[in-house]
Amino acid sequence: MTIKRKLEAVAHKEGKWWEIHIHELDQVTQASKAKDIQDMATDLAAVVLDLDPDEVEVNVTLRAPDEAHKRWVQAREDIEKAQELSAKGAAESRAVVAELSQQFTITEVARMLGISTQRVSQLKAKKPSEA
Incomplete structure (x- = not known):
């Protein structure tokens, strides 16, 4: 499959969880571990856009605490x-x-x-x- 959508996301630590914002979709999800952030962001985008996860590319930036x-x-x-x-x-x-x-x-x-x-x-x- 080819990529149909490319999106940007920002993740930051909120307590024990990583909060992942996809601003273009006005959507938020969470991951308990940093290694899961990419998959959670991709899955969120795919569900919201009604696409297969292979058709979505999400570039996630980790934001340091302020x-x-x-x-x-x-x-x-x-x-x-x-x-x-x-x-x-x-x-x-x-x-x-x-x-x-x-x-x-x-x-x-x-x-x-x-x-x-x-x-x-x-x-x-x-x-x-x-x-």
Whole structure:
């Protein structure tokens, strides 16, 4: 048989049960174990649509509890900001080394910045995308 309907569902833990919402059908079912969620969602959709379960495809997304989800989103945002700051810091480090290298020797620049002469050479050699 071919798939006649594709649907999206969201499942979240409610007490001891997983509550499964198929919003497009305005229907809800439950599963006691996560491993049963997909079958329960597919069976619900098939019954409501009067189709064979093989004719229905339900993509189920598990939703984390609200507090955990908020913390996860914040963590991802923090990582993105940190990456942006790291790139900005690397670019500025290269710019400072390049400017100082026009007036001072590698050894002098290294001593001024508290880094090794090898690091000065690396920063001078790197292109902006390599930092």
